[in-house]
Amino acid sequence: MPPSTLLLTKELPTLQYVSTPECFDITWEAPLSTLLGLGRAAGADFIEIFLERSNYISCLAEEAAITSISPRLATGAGVRVFHGKGDCYVSTNNLSFNGLKSALEKALSILGLNIPSPNAYVPEIYLEMIRDYAAAKDKQKWLPECSSMQEMGDILLAANDQLEKKASHIQSRRSMYSRDWQEVMIAASDGTFARDIRLTQTVGSNLLCADGENRTSNGLRDGDTSDPDFLRNWGYEKTAEELAETAGKMLYADYVESGEYPIIMANHFGGVIFHEACGHLLETTQIERKTTPFIDKKGEKIAHENLTAWDEGRSEDAFGSLDMDDEGMPTQRTLLIENGILKNFLADRAGSMRTGHPRTGSGRRQNYSFAAASRMRNTYIASGSYSVDTLFASVDKGIYCKKMGGGSVGPTGEFNFGVDEAYLIEKGKVTKPLKGAILIGEAKEIMNKISMCSDDLSLAPGFCGSVSGSIYVTVGQPHIKVDSIVVGGR
Amino acid sequence: MIQVRELANYTGDIARSLGIKKYDIYGSSIDSTNVQVDRGEPKQVKASNRSSVIVRVWNENDTVGVTSTTDVDPNGIKLALKTACEASFFGVKENIPDFSPEATNPLPEVQYNKTSQIPVSELIDKLLNAEKELLETHPAIESVPYNSLSQQDIDRFYLNSEGALREEGRTYAMVYLYTKTEEAEKKPRSGGSFRMSQGMEALAIADCVKEASEKTISHLNYQKVPSGKYRVVFSAEAFLSLLGAFSNMVNAQNILDKQSLCTPESLGEAIASPLLSLCDDALHKDNVAAETFDGEGTPTRRIPLITEGILTGFLHSAGTAKQMNATPTGHANLGAKITVSPHFYHVFQGQSPEQEYKLEEAENTILIDELNALHAGVNSLQGSFSLPFDGWLMNKGDRVSIDAGTVAGDIREVLKSIIYVEKEPELTPSGVCPRIWVDGLSITGEN
Structure with missing residues (x-):
C-alpha cells in the first residue's frame, strides 16, 4: 500500500508494495510513483521508468522438418535519469521494488546525486490516470x-x-x-503513466x-x-x-557492370533507400551528433520538388505502427518533406530537450536494455502523379532495381544498398536480369535526383538497427526514378 | 551475478518435481558500464546488470526443446523448464542433439586476471581527455560523434543433469573513437579506431587516439579512382571481416544445412592460394576474449582450417561432429538449433612466397583499411560481395584517400588470387592477420 502521509526517506525499507507479477496494472502505480519521487528528492531533473515483459517465439522449417522452435521469456526495466545536460540509463532484470530502487540509486550516483538524508521528505509524484492502450483495445x-x-x-x-x-x-x-x-509500462516524473x-x-x-x-x-x-x-x-x-x-x-x-546509371526503383521494399539515405538523417539523434547534412535545413528545399515523405505510427497493422512510443507518447503522423521542403525532424524526449525540435512520438527501443532514441516508424515516399510506364519510358539505358536488400548510411551521409533482384533497362524496356549490384551515393545529392514518383505506393516490413537496438519498421514508396547513381558491380 | 551452484541445485529439484530427467543450461551475467561524451561534456552513461539462461530439456521420447529466460530465480527456471518441455514435443526427430561428449573433459588452462571496474567519474574523465586530445590533433577534426568507453564483467556457465558444471569470468575494457571533419568546400571525412583489453589499466587509449587521428588526417585529401581492376592490399581488419562474412565455408552446421559454399567433400581441396594458412584459435595468446568452453561445455582449442591453401578443418558443435564423424571443436552456441561460430582467427603465411612485396614500393595499388556495410553487400550463399571501403591509392610510398570506392568480387576467387601474405601480423578484436595482397579485384570509382 502507498504511504498515507508524506514519506520520509528512512521509511523506505518499511514499505511493502505488492504489485501484480503477471501483468503491469494499476498496482504498479504506487511503487513507481515513490521511486520517481525519490529520484526528484535526490535532485534529478527528470526520471523515467520503463517496464517490459516479453514472450517471444520463433519457428524454423528446413526442407521437410521443423528444426527449431525457440521460445524466449524476458522481464526487465530501464531507469533513466536526467540531470543537467547528462543522462544515465540503468537496466536490470529485477522488477521488485528493491531491484528498481537499486537501479535508480545507481543511476543517481553515476550522475553525482545521492538519496537524501533519512529525515528528508520524498515528494509525491502524481501520475496521470493510466492510459491503458492494452485495455482500451482489448x-x-x-x-x-x-x-x-x-x-x-x-x-x-x-x-x-x-x-x-x-x-x-x-x-x-x-x-x-x-x-x-x-x-510495457512507462512512468515518468512529469506524470506520464501508460501501458x-x-x-x-x-x-x-x-x-x-x-x-x-x-x-x-x-x-x-x-x-x-x-x-x-x-x-x-x-x-x-x-x-x-x-x-x-x-x-x-x-x-x-550476369553480374552488373559497375558505373553510373539512371535507375528505376520498385515500390514496396524499395523504400529502404529513403529510410537509409534520408530518414536516419532526420532523427534528432543525428542532429545531436551533428552527423546530418540537414541539421539547419528545416523549411529549406532538400529534395526534388516532386518528392513528399511521411513518417507515422498510425497505419493499421503496418509493421512500424504503435499506439504509443516507448516514452509513453501517442504516436503521430509526421510530415517530413513536402514537395522537396524539409518540414519536420523525428524527436524523442532527449532529442527534443537537446535540439529544441518538438517530440513526435518517435522514442523507440528494442527492449528494456536500451534507452529510447529518436527512431522511424512507418516511413515512406508519398505517391506521385506519374504512371509506372512513364518512368520506364524515360530511361534509355539504366537499371531496374526490383528487389532491394539491406543498406546503411554512414556518419558523413554516404549510403549504400544491396540489390537482390535487378534488371537492365534498354530503351524503356526491362531486359536481362543482373546480380551483384550495390547502389552507392550521398544523401544530400540523391534526394535531388529522385525526379519522378509513380502512383503505386506500397509498404513493406523491415528491421532497423541503430543506437537503441533493432526495431520493427515499415519502409515504402511508389516506383521512383533516380536520375543518376553509382552502381557498384564487376 | 548468477550464483551458479545455487542455480544448479534448485534447477535439479525443480526438474525432478516436473519429471524432467535430462536437461542442460547455458547462461551468462553481465555487469557493464558505458560512457559517451560530447564536446567536453558527459553525454550519456549506460549501466546494466542482466542475466539470461537458455534451458534445454529432453522429454521421454528423447526429443529436445529449449527456452531462454531472463528470470533466473526458481519461478523463472520452473517456467522455462515447463516451456522447454512443451517445445520438446516439436523437436527434431533425426540427428537429435545430445550432451557434448567433452562436457566434463578438463578445460585448457588460461592465465586470466580479472580486473576491478573503475568509478564512472574516472571513465568520463578518461574519455573527455581522449576526445580533447583527438580534437587537438588537427583543426579539421570538428567532432568525435561516435565515442564510447566501457567496462564489462561477464560470467558464463554451463551445467547439465549428468553433473557437468563449468563457469568462468572475464573482464573487458573497450574504447571507440570515430571522428568527423569539417573543411570548407570539402566533404566531411572520418576515421575510427577501437581498442580492447582485459581491464582499464591496460587499455591503450592513447594508441586509439593516435590511430583515429592519423586515419582521419590521411583521408582529408581525397580523390576518386577510375573504375577498373586493381591489385588490392587488405588490412588485417578488412581481410578478417571478409573472412568472417564468409565463415559459412568452414561452418559445419551451415555445410550440413547446405547454406555454405563448401560441402563435406570439400575437405582436402585447394580453396586458397598455398601462401595462405588459417586457424581458429580461441586460446590465442593475443585474444583478450579467450573463452575455455563453448555453449555445450566443450573445451575450446586451436583448429587448423586452411593449411597452405588446403581446406583442412571445419568448426563443429557436438551434433555436427557426430554427423560428420569428427570431433567437437568448441564452437557451439546453445539454442533450439545449435549454431556454430568462430572465436578468433589466426591468419599466417603458408608456403614461402616466391616474391615479396612492399607497400612503399607498390604502384597503382589500393590499400583497403576497412570494409563497410558487410550486412548489405555480401551474399554469403553465392560467394559474391560488393562493398564500400575506406582506403588509399598507393603509389611508391605516396597515399591518397579514395573517395566513395567499392570493391567487388567472389570470395573463392579472392582466396585463390592471393599473391602475398605479409609476415608481420596485426592484432584486431576478431583475430590476428598480416596484410593480404590480392590481384585483379574490381573497383568502382568514377567512369
Missing part, C-alpha cells in the same frame, strides 16, 4: 489467440512443400515465423537454388502488428510462386 486476448506451436509447424511445413513444388534446382528451402509479444501490449509477427521463406557454379538466394517476408490470425492467413502459395519465379530469372543472371 489486447489481452491477442497472445492466447495466436497460433500454437503445432500450428506454426504445420503452416511452415506446408510453405516449404509449396516451394518444392514450384521451384527447380533447389539446394535448400526454409520458412520461418516469429511472434514477439511485449507488454500497452504489442504483438509483432513476421513470416517468410528463403530459397537457395544452384546449378553448377550458378547460385541464387532469394527471400520474401511479410509482417504484421496486432492480428493474432496473421500466420493462419499467410498466403504461402503466392510467396512460393514469387520466389520460384525470381529464382528462375536470377539463377543465370
Whole structure:
C-alpha cells in the first residue's frame, strides 16, 4: 500500500508494495510513483521508468522438418535519469521494488546525486490516470489467440512443400515465423503513466537454388502488428510462386557492370533507400551528433520538388505502427518533406530537450536494455502523379532495381544498398536480369535526383538497427526514378 | 551475478518435481558500464546488470526443446523448464542433439586476471581527455560523434543433469573513437579506431587516439579512382571481416544445412592460394576474449582450417561432429538449433612466397583499411560481395584517400588470387592477420 502521509526517506525499507507479477496494472502505480519521487528528492531533473515483459517465439522449417522452435521469456526495466545536460540509463532484470530502487540509486550516483538524508521528505509524484492502450483495445486476448506451436509447424511445413513444388534446382528451402509479444509500462516524473501490449509477427521463406557454379538466394517476408490470425492467413502459395519465379530469372543472371546509371526503383521494399539515405538523417539523434547534412535545413528545399515523405505510427497493422512510443507518447503522423521542403525532424524526449525540435512520438527501443532514441516508424515516399510506364519510358539505358536488400548510411551521409533482384533497362524496356549490384551515393545529392514518383505506393516490413537496438519498421514508396547513381558491380 | 551452484541445485529439484530427467543450461551475467561524451561534456552513461539462461530439456521420447529466460530465480527456471518441455514435443526427430561428449573433459588452462571496474567519474574523465586530445590533433577534426568507453564483467556457465558444471569470468575494457571533419568546400571525412583489453589499466587509449587521428588526417585529401581492376592490399581488419562474412565455408552446421559454399567433400581441396594458412584459435595468446568452453561445455582449442591453401578443418558443435564423424571443436552456441561460430582467427603465411612485396614500393595499388556495410553487400550463399571501403591509392610510398570506392568480387576467387601474405601480423578484436595482397579485384570509382 502507498504511504498515507508524506514519506520520509528512512521509511523506505518499511514499505511493502505488492504489485501484480503477471501483468503491469494499476498496482504498479504506487511503487513507481515513490521511486520517481525519490529520484526528484535526490535532485534529478527528470526520471523515467520503463517496464517490459516479453514472450517471444520463433519457428524454423528446413526442407521437410521443423528444426527449431525457440521460445524466449524476458522481464526487465530501464531507469533513466536526467540531470543537467547528462543522462544515465540503468537496466536490470529485477522488477521488485528493491531491484528498481537499486537501479535508480545507481543511476543517481553515476550522475553525482545521492538519496537524501533519512529525515528528508520524498515528494509525491502524481501520475496521470493510466492510459491503458492494452485495455482500451482489448489486447489481452491477442497472445492466447495466436497460433500454437503445432500450428506454426504445420503452416511452415506446408510453405516449404509449396516451394518444392514450384521451384527447380533447389539446394535448400526454409520458412520461418516469429511472434514477439511485449507488454510495457512507462512512468515518468512529469506524470506520464501508460501501458500497452504489442504483438509483432513476421513470416517468410528463403530459397537457395544452384546449378553448377550458378547460385541464387532469394527471400520474401511479410509482417504484421496486432492480428493474432496473421500466420493462419499467410498466403504461402503466392510467396512460393514469387520466389520460384525470381529464382528462375536470377539463377543465370550476369553480374552488373559497375558505373553510373539512371535507375528505376520498385515500390514496396524499395523504400529502404529513403529510410537509409534520408530518414536516419532526420532523427534528432543525428542532429545531436551533428552527423546530418540537414541539421539547419528545416523549411529549406532538400529534395526534388516532386518528392513528399511521411513518417507515422498510425497505419493499421503496418509493421512500424504503435499506439504509443516507448516514452509513453501517442504516436503521430509526421510530415517530413513536402514537395522537396524539409518540414519536420523525428524527436524523442532527449532529442527534443537537446535540439529544441518538438517530440513526435518517435522514442523507440528494442527492449528494456536500451534507452529510447529518436527512431522511424512507418516511413515512406508519398505517391506521385506519374504512371509506372512513364518512368520506364524515360530511361534509355539504366537499371531496374526490383528487389532491394539491406543498406546503411554512414556518419558523413554516404549510403549504400544491396540489390537482390535487378534488371537492365534498354530503351524503356526491362531486359536481362543482373546480380551483384550495390547502389552507392550521398544523401544530400540523391534526394535531388529522385525526379519522378509513380502512383503505386506500397509498404513493406523491415528491421532497423541503430543506437537503441533493432526495431520493427515499415519502409515504402511508389516506383521512383533516380536520375543518376553509382552502381557498384564487376 | 548468477550464483551458479545455487542455480544448479534448485534447477535439479525443480526438474525432478516436473519429471524432467535430462536437461542442460547455458547462461551468462553481465555487469557493464558505458560512457559517451560530447564536446567536453558527459553525454550519456549506460549501466546494466542482466542475466539470461537458455534451458534445454529432453522429454521421454528423447526429443529436445529449449527456452531462454531472463528470470533466473526458481519461478523463472520452473517456467522455462515447463516451456522447454512443451517445445520438446516439436523437436527434431533425426540427428537429435545430445550432451557434448567433452562436457566434463578438463578445460585448457588460461592465465586470466580479472580486473576491478573503475568509478564512472574516472571513465568520463578518461574519455573527455581522449576526445580533447583527438580534437587537438588537427583543426579539421570538428567532432568525435561516435565515442564510447566501457567496462564489462561477464560470467558464463554451463551445467547439465549428468553433473557437468563449468563457469568462468572475464573482464573487458573497450574504447571507440570515430571522428568527423569539417573543411570548407570539402566533404566531411572520418576515421575510427577501437581498442580492447582485459581491464582499464591496460587499455591503450592513447594508441586509439593516435590511430583515429592519423586515419582521419590521411583521408582529408581525397580523390576518386577510375573504375577498373586493381591489385588490392587488405588490412588485417578488412581481410578478417571478409573472412568472417564468409565463415559459412568452414561452418559445419551451415555445410550440413547446405547454406555454405563448401560441402563435406570439400575437405582436402585447394580453396586458397598455398601462401595462405588459417586457424581458429580461441586460446590465442593475443585474444583478450579467450573463452575455455563453448555453449555445450566443450573445451575450446586451436583448429587448423586452411593449411597452405588446403581446406583442412571445419568448426563443429557436438551434433555436427557426430554427423560428420569428427570431433567437437568448441564452437557451439546453445539454442533450439545449435549454431556454430568462430572465436578468433589466426591468419599466417603458408608456403614461402616466391616474391615479396612492399607497400612503399607498390604502384597503382589500393590499400583497403576497412570494409563497410558487410550486412548489405555480401551474399554469403553465392560467394559474391560488393562493398564500400575506406582506403588509399598507393603509389611508391605516396597515399591518397579514395573517395566513395567499392570493391567487388567472389570470395573463392579472392582466396585463390592471393599473391602475398605479409609476415608481420596485426592484432584486431576478431583475430590476428598480416596484410593480404590480392590481384585483379574490381573497383568502382568514377567512369
